[in-house]
Amino acid sequence: MADPARKRPADTSHLTAEQFKVTQKHRTEPPFSGAYWDEKRPGTYACVVCAAPLFSSAHKYDSGTGWPSFWQPVAPGAVGTKSDRSLFMRRTEVHCAACGAHQGHVFPDGPKPTGLRYCINSAALTLRPAEPEIERGLDEGPDARGDGPAAG
Numbered sequence: 001m002a003d004p005a006r007k008r009p010a011d012t013s014h015l016t017a018e019q020f021k022v023t024q025k026h027r028t029e030p031p032f033s034g035a036y037w038d039e040k041r042p043g044t045y046a047c048v049v050c051a052a053p054l055f056s057s058a059h060k061y062d063s064g065t066g067w068p069s070f071w072q073p074v075a076p077g078a079v080g081t082k083s084d085r086s087l088f089m090r091r092t093e094v095h096c097a098a099c100g101a102h103q104g105h106v107f108p109d110g111p112k113p114t115g116l117r118y119c120i121n122s123a124a125l126t127l128r129p130a131e132p133e134i135e136r137g138l139d140e141g142p143d144a145r146g147d148g149p150a151a152g
């Protein structure tokens with residue numbers, strides 16, 4: 001039976017070695033080592049492989065574990081789960097529902113209202129910071145970046 005999520009291999013040519021190991025080989029980055037465990041900016045966390053939105057800063061919290069932690073995905077069905085019995089532990093693996101990239105694990109010791117802790121590798125995510133309203137409409141054209149000589 002064909003699994004629609006596995007229809008074709010995801011393009012991983014843009015990944016770093018660390019991102020490849022985590023998302024494709026189910027490795028776990030060392031705690032407190034990733035880019036996002038202490039990230040506080042508002043925005044959407046997308047799959048580093050296929051750019052599908054997976055988590056939101058609105059659901060991120062400080063779990064003290066050294067990995068980015070969320071109490072729910074950005075939308076129902078954004079991530080998939082499956083039972084992981086490796087290392088003689090029973091855990092629930094979390095992956096991108098769109099491309100199957102490994103993200104981390106989900107544990108039943110999170111905060112309310114879900115009681116879940118999605119423990120995710122920074123290397124599996126890319127943060128798209130939310131843009132302040134005031135910048136809307138100013139980001140078009142090559143002059144908007146302000147690369148020219150500084151005045152004053």
Ligand SMILES: [Zn+2]
Binds near residue numbers: 050051099101
């Ligand atoms: Zn993905």
